[in-house]
Amino acid sequence: MRIGDIAHRAGVSTRALRYYEEQGLLASERTVTGQRIYPESAVERVRLIQQFFTAGLASRTILQLLPCVETGTASPEVFTILEQERTRINAAMADLAAAGEALDRMIAIAHHPSPEHCPALREPAWAPSDGSTRTRPTLATISTGVAP
């Protein structure tokens, strides 16, 4: 298959495919006139590369991982990288979850314009500091969901 076919099937640009080749992530045969030729399997490989890029892996890291994918084995260094990236991804997911919950709290508050924002749910977060004034949810309660 030619580069345009792979690009279309994998959902990326031809520029991306040439970039992958430049980075050593994707090999290609050439016709006598210099045009790139790929096997079917290239589509899946590109999808995997894209998945790793989307997950924040650097091209150099992917380059170290891909041989492991082909051979089904991993040297100790590659194994270390695998676990490092796994840990990094878990941390990134936790960060995303925290930000998502912050957004959820903002959505919940915005959805209830009354000063009493869903008391049963949020009372611990904005319990009045004194008896006279009721505080609205503030920065601290939104960012962490826990009152200082």
Place this chain on the structure above:
Amino acid sequence: MRIGDIAHRAGVSTRALRYYEEQGLLASERTVTGQRIYPESAVERVRLIQQFFTAGLASRTILQLLPCVETGTASPEVFTILEQERTRINAAMADLAAAGEALDRMIAIAHHPSPEHCPALREPAWAPSDGSTRTRPTLATISTGVAP
């Protein structure tokens, strides 16, 4: 508090704080000599900003959301942004989870160097296409975990 104190307490650089101010995300008083002065609450605000940046929100988006944090209300447009970003974060988490599972499969395979890679777990993914040859886990099975 001065900029160095806030930076230290919030775990960011002073350059970052000036950048936030430049982007309209963080206000500051000034002394007569022009030095920035922040209230205590700035620490929490910076942490929230950082949380949003880490989650992939653009500064322009955060700029639209922060007033909502202070007022506790949200205009319809802001509400739309809230939900969009919530959706985006969910998608990003799903992408991370998928990449994490791909790494897990690579780790599992690398951990069992024998050709029979944990049959009970992976048999559906690499069942021999015919009776003669046993295929090792390949690109397709690693990227998606499901045989084509």
Place this chain on the structure above:
DNA sequence: CTTGCCCCTGACGTCAACGTCAACGTTTAG
């Protein structure tokens, strides 16, 4: 006073994964 540490503005540098354009050769449908 001066030493050392903090702060200011302004401006350029960075990094990565491509986008985009130029100038040109190749393949293919009619």
Place this chain on the structure above:
DNA sequence: CTAAACGTTGACGTTGACGTCAGGGGCAAG
């Protein structure tokens, strides 16, 4: 044969959240 559609290399542009440096001023202690 010809025009459209596709391919090639090379090189510069983009984006965002800062890092970093230059050149200058502010501020408490000794």
